[in-house]
Amino acid sequence: TRAPARPPPLGVPANARGLPPGSVPPSGLVLDEHQQRVVDWRAGWAVCAAAAGSGKTHTIVERAASLLNDGVTPEAICVLAYNTSAADLVRQRVSLRVGPTGRRIQAFTFHAWCYALLRNWFPTDPRFQHGHLLGGRDGPHPLKVAIPILEELKLDLEWGAALRCAERVAELLAPIDEVAVCRAMGWGLEADGKPSIAVFARAEPYARFCTAFAQRKQEKSLIDFTDMLCDVARCIAWRPQLPHVQALTTMYDHVMVDEGQDASMPRMLIARWLGQGAKSLLVVGDLRQAISRFAGARPEIFEDLATTQGVTLLTLPVNRRSSQRIVEASNEIAHGRSWNLGGDCVAREGAPEGDPVRVWKTLDPSSEARDVITDIQRRVVAGLPLEVAGIPSYAVLARTNAMLVDLE
Secondary structure (H helix, E strand, C coil): CCCCCCCCCCCCCCCCCCCCCCCCCCCCCCCCHHHHHHHHCCCEEEEEEECCCCCHHHHHHHHHHHHHHCCCCHHHEEEEECCHHHHHHHHHHHHHHHCHHHHHCEEEEHHHHHHHHHHHHCCCCHHHCCCCECCCCCCCCCHHHHHHHHHHHCCCCCHHHHHHHHHHHHCCCCCCCHHHHHHHHCCCCCCCCCCCHHHHHHHHHHHHHHHHHHHHHHHCCCECHHHHHHHHHHHHHHCCCCHHHHHHHHCCCEEEECCHHHCCHHHHHHHHHHHHHCCEEEEEECHHHCCCHHHCCCHHHHHHHHCCCCCEEEEECEECCCCHHHHHHHHHHHCCCCCCCCCCCEECCCCCCCCCCCCCCCCCHHHHHHHHHHHHHHHHHCCCCCEECCEECCCCCCCCHHHHHHHC
């Protein structure tokens, strides 16, 4: 299957030109020394540990503007974001910063970038044609494929859980079996790397579904969002010698990846491959905000990159969003942990002291729910009502709905 070395619309067109060096006006906002170091980064691989509220997006935008000010061709700058809103925000803010030229930078989600690439690599493949994207605007919903499979195989699985498992297993880029299911779902394996009898029994129906789901998509020429990532990642992992795969390493001069702590295996594999021939690869993220493992994130991949020999660790430690006590509380939780990448955070100069914060630890979600209820009871007994004039006095924020179910 033949493809051009630089498949449009990705990469740098032959006639593309950058702005004259020195033509980008200076920003009206002052950067701190940490942000300035990231903006000035030009060569090699770097991981930027960016604290919450540290101006991460602003720093990425300013780095893009600085590169354009150096005369770098806009299409030679690639920003890969976790979701569409983040990619759009970077593109819009660079455009506001430097003018219409800024919209030419390659700001994509990983999925959009892979889909554009695949449609140019394999233009005759019916999976990549209009109307064949599972869950897309004009494609069938995944449950229309999943439910018939569950019925045919007589599997007593909730369809949402089955589809999540299929997505996680695919991202391992490994053959589908019970071991792959356990690895993908975080179910315990024995010392020899194999599941126990009980865990095997739990994984077996999921493995059957994942296998049938992959086969059904192939038969019906369907592709889902995970396939976009995995098809490109498999080409890189299994066929790196192919000319069009090699061409990816020379597609961009500077690659930036946002939300690195939420990267899955295919995402990080793609980013590292693009960075091989680029002048710089910058991966921005914060292990302290790694809460998306249930959605396929592998924060340990980000941590491994940060500790790889030759990779420079940059930091954005100043939290401009929170009070001093909030920052102190977060440091109390994270201090001394291996995932406290970049060290403790600091509050911005002049940040308010804020209200007192109490931090405590629990063994599991049920214990956490009981502790929260006990704390609310203690406050009610002390005279603080559940609501005042119909307005609730308490709010509980949780990472997942399952935690809120326990609480309710």
